[in-house]
Amino acid sequence: MLSILLIECKEDDANIFRAYAEGKITYSDAKFLEDPIHLVKDKKIIAETYPKESGSFVLAGPYDKGAYKLQLKNFKVKSFSTDTQGCKISNDSLSIEIPDGVTYVIFNDITLK
Structure with a gap:
């Protein structure tokens, strides 16, 4: 017997995009490897690695x-360093702000204090 499963996409799903960030971090303290890196939007974590x-x-x-x-x-x-215009270090230096509309950013190098 052959069963067919139909999957219906919600209309809202077509409007969801993804934010991508990649890069390399230069660090002198190996403890850095123990802490996660997050993408945060409106104080909510949308990605972690x-x-x-x-x-x-x-x-x-x-x-x-x-x-x-x-x-x-x-x-x-x-x-x-990045080729993406408008990115800047936050006032507390704990994050890099990525401007509205940017869905893909490559950080050539991020140097930590």
């Missing part, structure tokens, strides 16, 4: 609109 030993990372999470952040838990950002 841990950096590889090399400092590289890839994150992806649901995104519709508005600015969001690449957030580090216990380490401050000293500097970063």
Whole structure:
């Protein structure tokens, strides 16, 4: 007997995009590898990962609109480089703010304090 399962997409699902961030972090303290990296939107974590030993990372999470952040838990950002315009270090230096409309960003290097 052959069963057919029909899956219906909700109309809202067509409007959901994903935010992607990837890059490499330069660090001098190996404890950095023990802390997660987050993408945060409206104070909610939309993605989480841990950096590889090399400092590289890839994150992806649901995104519709508005600015969001690449957030580090216990380490401050000293500097970063990216080709994406409008990114900046937050006032507390614990995150990098990513502007509205940017759905894919590559950080060539993020240096921690």
